[in-house]
Amino acid sequence: MSKSSHSQSPSNKAPNSPVSCDDSISQKTRRHPSGKRGQQRRDLILDTAADLLVEAGVEAINTNVLAERAGISVGSVYQYFSNKEAILTALGERYIQQLSNNIITALQQDVSGLDFATIVSRVIDPMVAFERQYPAFRHLNAGQEGQITLAQAAQRVEQEILTNIYNLLLRVRPHLSPIQGLQIARVMKALYKGMSYLIGQEQEIHIQGGDVNSLIADLKRMMTEYLEKNLG
Structure with missing residues (x-):
């Protein structure tokens, strides 16, 4: 069977796997930005929302606080977003x-002929770098319980990651059964989320004398050993 015939979403193989969210920015925002200035204003709103999300969680985000923090009027926020949920959806x-542009590129790279340790490093290192560059992503990836909008965004993120891990496994082992491939992909994604959690706790771990990079290296070894056991 060709590689293209294997490349697919694992959600087609398991009824309980995550499905992508149909929410789109166009359905949630009041208007699309026109021109460079409008795009800059919209980006400012989202950047400010991301900062608030990292600092104090989703509860800290409301249009009044966001407008004050961004140095713009509340009316300017409402020009682009109808409410808090629209902002979180757009984020x-x-x-x-x-x-x-980052993680999926890492997961879609050519890994033919590489040993499992090299594959893990080539895939995981860019993903870890992405987590550190965009700390608000961790809040979405964690799927804040009780927050429907964040959960929907997290669902889309997780589906993207799971699908591409699944397809990477099929490139390594083209005859891997869908059930086994999905199971391995879920374990690998769970280990990756463990790394995401450690990165989020990096400052606290450092204060306690720990080293997050060392812990991430341990998880990478676990990934390698798991792949060798199940695919080697």
Whole structure:
């Protein structure tokens, strides 16, 4: 069977796997920015929302606080976003795009002929770098319980990651069964989320005398050993 015939979303193989969210920015925002200035204003709103999300969680985000923090009027916020949920949805969509440009690129690279340790490093290192560059992404990836908008954004992120891990496994082992491939992909994604958690706790771990890079290296070894056991 050809590689293209294997490349697919694992959600087609398992009814309980995550499905992508149909929410789009166009359905949630009041208007699209026109011109460079409008895009800059919209980006400012989303950047400010991301900062608030990292600092104090989703509860800290409301249009009044966001406008004050960004140095703009509340009316300017409402020109682009109808409410808080629209802002969070747009922020999630933006991370989906950044995810595609960074993490998904790492997962889609050619790994033919490489040993498992090298594959893990080539895939995981860019993903870890992405987590550190965009700390608000971790809040979406964690799927804040009780927050529907964040959960939907997280669902899309997780589906992107799971699908591309699954397809990478099929490139390594083209005859891997869908059930086994999905199971391995889920374990690998769970280990990656463990790394995401450690990165989020990096400052606290450092204060306690720990080293996050060393812990990430341990998780990479676990990934390598798991792949060798199941695919070697």
